[in-house]
Structures are given as C-alpha cells and as structure tokens.
Amino acid sequence: MTIDIDAVTKILREAAQESILPRFRSLGRDEVTEKAPGEIVTVADRESEVAITRRLRELLDVPVVGEEATSTDPKLLRALTDEPAAWLVxxxxxxxxxxxxxxxxxxMAVLVREGEAVASWILRPTQDRVYTAELGSGAWCDGRRLRREPAPAEPARMRGAVQSRFLSPSARERVEAAVDRFAEVGPGASCAGVDYPLLAEGELDFVLYHRTLPWDHTPGGLLITEAGGVALRPEGDPYRPGDDRLGLLNAADEATWRTVRSLLLS
Known part of the structure; x- marks a missing residue:
C-alpha cells in the first residue's frame, strides 16, 4: 500500500495547531510534569499524541508506537519488530x-514496515516547515528535493554537534579532547527534529548521539539517508528502529563518518 504523504503531513499540522501552538509560551505550571527522573512532559505532548494516534489509525489501521504511550506501556515497542507495519510517533x-x-x-512520525522505516515526517510548527522522506524516493523540504553534498575532507573545516548529556565520563573526555580538530562542534539543539534537518540541509556535517530512542532518531535517520548521508552505529551497522543499542553517528557521507568516528570514538 502506498501511503499518502500529504495526508500524514496534514495530520501533524492539525495536531500542532490544535494542541501545541496554542500553548507555546503560555503553559501553566500544572501543565508540565515529570514522567521520569529528569524527563518532563506537558499536556501538549499528551494531547498531540492522542490526536495523531487516532488520525493515523484512520489512515492506516496498524499499531501506533507513541513516545508518551510507551512511557506507560513499554511493551508497545515490540510492534516495531513484531508487526508487519506500525506507526512511530x-x-x-x-x-x-x-x-x-x-x-x-x-x-515527527514514521511508517515502519517489516522493521524498516519506509516514510517519515518532521514538522517544525512555528515555521510551518515540513521535511519528508520515503524509502527509495528521496528526501524533501516543502516540496524541494534535498541532496546532501559531501562535507569538506579536512576535519578543520567540518561542523558538527555532539549530544553529550548521556555520554559516559570517559566518552565525554575523548570528545572534549578532539573537538579542537574541527571547525566547530556544538551541543546541538537538544531536539533531533532540528538537528537532522540541519545535517540534511548542509548546516552541519555530522551529529553524534549516545541514547537513540526510536521516535527521536528514526524520522531523521531516514531523512538523512534519503538525502545522501549516512546514519550508522559506531560499529558501522545501519540504524533500525527496533535496535536498542547505544550510539549513533550521522554524517554527510561515508568518508566524513569514518573521519569523525576515528577522531571521536576511537
């Protein structure tokens, strides 16, 4: 079955307009809670997921693995590997x-078939900008084809981001010792839905993560690979949504991936 890319885009836009944007910069204290130590959630997260889940199932009636629902019932993650198809939100x-x-x-949303991402969506609500990717058909931003050019060969000209929040002390020490080899290494936006588009558009040349929850990295992983980049585990294996290993290095191209891995992870 071919999925209607525009129909899913509409679902995400409507959820943002109804549940998220009205609360932007106007959240009440009782609308922000902690779902786990150090992990916050808002009423906007929960309402948006409920709306998206219902509408996606109307479009294609398969299991929906939502971040907030999974925080309550972790067994939902099994659908990503055990079911023929599933939504990831x-x-x-x-x-x-x-x-x-x-x-x-x-x-963000993804359609997963047989354990592989086949279509993904990333919506930036305040900009009304949407990034989409479809397996084998390319990556797009608002109808414009994204083709990631190779990064500069020299590390001193590369720009990247490292999400160091969850790195071990030894891994953080290795990264800190190597950052001066690059033109620029920042902490990223603390939002995969921002970092991956920056990589696909050429604003970044690499992004390194340690924790790789599927709803964070599956949408952008498909976007960057369909744009011509790579999303690989430190061991060199492709990222898959049902894979619970740690570590993910995304890069503009394979040569950049190898260079960055040798400097940051070896």
Whole structure:
C-alpha cells in the first residue's frame, strides 16, 4: 500500500495547531510534569499524541508506537519488530525547549514496515516547515528535493554537534579532547527534529548521539539517508528502529563518518 504523504503531513499540522501552538509560551505550571527522573512532559505532548494516534489509525489501521504511550506501556515497542507495519510517533520532540519558550521543537512520525522505516515526517510548527522522506524516493523540504553534498575532507573545516548529556565520563573526555580538530562542534539543539534537518540541509556535517530512542532518531535517520548521508552505529551497522543499542553517528557521507568516528570514538 502506498501511503499518502500529504495526508500524514496534514495530520501533524492539525495536531500542532490544535494542541501545541496554542500553548507555546503560555503553559501553566500544572501543565508540565515529570514522567521520569529528569524527563518532563506537558499536556501538549499528551494531547498531540492522542490526536495523531487516532488520525493515523484512520489512515492506516496498524499499531501506533507513541513516545508518551510507551512511557506507560513499554511493551508497545515490540510492534516495531513484531508487526508487519506500525506507526512511530514523537508528538513533541524537544519538550524541554518548548517549555523554555524556544522554537527548537518538532512533531515527527514514521511508517515502519517489516522493521524498516519506509516514510517519515518532521514538522517544525512555528515555521510551518515540513521535511519528508520515503524509502527509495528521496528526501524533501516543502516540496524541494534535498541532496546532501559531501562535507569538506579536512576535519578543520567540518561542523558538527555532539549530544553529550548521556555520554559516559570517559566518552565525554575523548570528545572534549578532539573537538579542537574541527571547525566547530556544538551541543546541538537538544531536539533531533532540528538537528537532522540541519545535517540534511548542509548546516552541519555530522551529529553524534549516545541514547537513540526510536521516535527521536528514526524520522531523521531516514531523512538523512534519503538525502545522501549516512546514519550508522559506531560499529558501522545501519540504524533500525527496533535496535536498542547505544550510539549513533550521522554524517554527510561515508568518508566524513569514518573521519569523525576515528577522531571521536576511537
């Protein structure tokens, strides 16, 4: 079955307009809670996921693996590997940014078939900008084809981001010792739905993550690979949504991936 890319885009836009944007920079104290130590959630996250889940199942009636539902019932993750098809939803990526009033947040969805991402969507609500990717058909931003050019060969000209929040002390020490080899290495936007488009558009040349929850990285992983880049585990294996290993290095091209891995992970 061919999925209607525009129909899913409409679902995400409507959820953002109804549940997220009206609360942007106007959240009440009782609308932000902690779902786990250090992990916050808002009423916008939960309402957005409920709306997206219902509408996606109307479009294609398969299991929906939503971030918030999975925090309550982790067994939902099994659908990504055990079911012929499943939806994967991050109703508000970058919740902490959203709470702070930063525009660095996104709404994301993926269609997974036989354990592989086949279509993905990343919506930046405040910009009304949408990134889409379809397996074998390319990556797009608002109808414009994305083709990622190779990064500069020299590390001193490469720009990247490292999400160091979950790195071990030894891994953080290795990264800190190597960052001066690059033109620029920042912490990223604390939102995968921002970082992956920056990589696909050429604003970044690599992004390194340690924790790789499927709703955070499956949408962008398909976007960057369909744009011509790579999304690989440190061992060199392709990222898959049902894979619970740690570590993910995304890069503009394979040569950049090898260079960055040798400097940051070896």
């Amino acid at each position: 991050d109703p508000l990526d970058g919740t902490r940014n959203f709470v702070r009033g930063s525009e660095d947040f996104a709404v």
